Amino acid sequence: MTDMNDFADDTLILPGDGTWADESEWELDDLEDDLDDEDRPLPVLAVVGRPNVGKSTLVNRIIGRREAVVEDVPGVTRDRISYEAEWNTKRFMVQDTGGWEPTAKGLQQSITRQAEHAMRTADAILVVVDATVGSTTTDEAVARILRRSKAPVILVANKVDNAKLDSDVAELWNLGLGEPFPISATHGRGTADLLDTVIGILPEKPRDPNQFTGGPRRIALVGKPNVGKSSLLNKLTGDERSVVHDVAGTTVDPVDSLVELGGKVWRFVDTAGLRKRVITASGAEYYASLRTRSAIESAEVVVVLIDSSQPITEQDLRIITMVEETGRAMVIAFNKWDLVDEDRRLQLDKEIDRDLVRIQWAQRVNISAHTGRAVQKLVPVMDTALNSWDTRVPTGRLNTWLRETISATPPPMRGGRLPRVLFATQATTRPPTFVLFTTGFLEAGYRRFLERKLRESFGFEGSPVRVNVRVREKRARKS
Structure with missing residues (x-):
């Protein structure tokens, strides 16, 4: 042949x-x-800076929707979270990062490393400074790193809500990153001109098409409320990392933990349970659902937990469909296996043949987060899924x-x-x-x-x- x-x-x-x-x-x-844009990897724009300068607010302004979670306290954003954006028909990825601090310890040190990775791999960088405060020692430390960057850097002076504050921007020249770009991410002032500049410096193709390289592989635990996600994370970490209670909806914010399994370190993210009608949610539940969706989009493998002791529900299938549409590798973990008797196993086999026939490719494993049964079997199936995803x-x-x-x-x-x-x-x-x-x-x-x-x-x-x-x-x- x-x-x-x-x-x-x-x-x-x-x-x-x-x-x-x-x-x-x-x-x-x-x-x-003739490859459509949807088939091509997109260039990456990283938004970096010290905590609480308005990075996530700017990301929401760029993508045109409120997805990055914004609060009045620093440290809300922890991981690199990517969103797709478009301006004047050019599509690109925007990467929101946690606040960068040069002397960070503990969790904040991990957040800083994620921001530094974004700086190294992005195709263009927006470094955000609070113009009402002026340049701080942390801003100067960020600037020293970015002056050596191979990617183009734009200095963004945020919180310039009116022309009276334009004079405060001039002192930011001392950061050595060129002319500061005055904007107000909250009100939108100057952001259109900023985006015109951004698309002018972004390349057609990304410098690093594999946006998830570096650091532990990211695993999101998702499922409907009270399916055992937090119990599984606690069993994997050997610690009470997540609050567990019989009341559904105990977890609101994603909880991430580094876990050593099978001789390597993984980053597991416990998420809030996804309810039936997210669009009708409000308050804390609405933001919890947004963070869960962001955790799925920033993950590499998503472990969908299903309560094996109960019939597969329409909400289980909705969650699986959502994960499939994001294009992430998937593992389906049938939890609470210690509660399954022989009759339930036979019924579950029928439900799998009927309801999961279109995703036969997804890896499946039967576990019990409560007893620890077979949780180590997650490692080979996650490895297989990741290898396939990267092939x-x-x-x-x-x-x-x-x-x-x-x-x-x-x-x-x-x-x-x-x-x-x-x-x-x-x-x-x-x-x-x-x-x-x-x-x-x-x-x-x-x-x-x-x-x-x-x-x-x-x-x-x-x-x-x-x-x-x-x-x-x-x-x-x-x-």
Whole structure:
């Protein structure tokens, strides 16, 4: 059998009839240029600064919605949390960070390390200073680090709510980061001009497409209220890290802990239980739901806990769907296994076959957070899910597989014509996303077939896989 690697990069497969087409008919670069923005990794803008200067307020202003949690006390934001933003048709990721402090200890030291990682890996950096206070020794320490940054840096003077305060901005020149940009994140003053400047310095492609590298792998524990998330975290840490009570909704804020399992350190985040109608929540419950969603989006693997002693509920399925849509690797942990008898096990098997058939790829494990039964089994399934989430299939190997698969099972006819799959590429990982360039539309059933065959051939246990289609019409030959 001929291997794809035996051919030059300007040769494309036409799997429908086994023939070949050279670059005079189809150009590889042109096909790859057809990747939609949604398939490409986005450049990253990090928002950094000392505590309580308004970083999260600015992030909310940039993304145009209130997702980053804002309170009048410092230290609310702890981790690097990423949000997708768009300005003047350019899409990018905004990374909110905790307050940076040079002499931090304990938890604050971990927060500072997360902020420093954002500075090292971002494609552009906004360093926020409170203009009403002026530059502090902490601001000066941040500036010394950022003056050595390889990424472009914009100095943002926040809380300039009116023109009378513009004179207070001038003294920030002494930070050595260039001209300070006066804004009011709360009122929106100057933020449009700031964003115009930001998109002018952001590259088209990220410097580091893998935004989650560095530090312990992040695991979010999610599920409906009172399913045992806090009990599991306490069992893993061997400490009463989270408050546990029979009353549902005890946990409000995400609680994160470093846990050593299987010879490596993991960062587990306990989250508030997600209720049926988050959009109708108010007050503390509303903010708890926002933080839970942010924890899912900033995680690498999400462990969805389900009470195995009770029937699988519609809310369980909603949570699974939400995790799947975020593109995170997933493990389904059936908790409270110590309460399951033989009859319940048989019934649960039927519920899994009926309700979880569309996510058969998700890793499953039966545990008891109360007794500690099988909690160590989480390690291999999380490892498998992460490896799948990070997997990249070489283009040559992918197209060899594609030719063999489509030759054995061609796509269904559409409008009397057989669509051809010209070329395939893996656009990104996390989750693995594949783009097929075709001469015609591929039915949803056939795309699911290709996804299933991808899993059989390359693994991807525990990770969602996305298969997108780009239809290209054949161009006229050049004269």
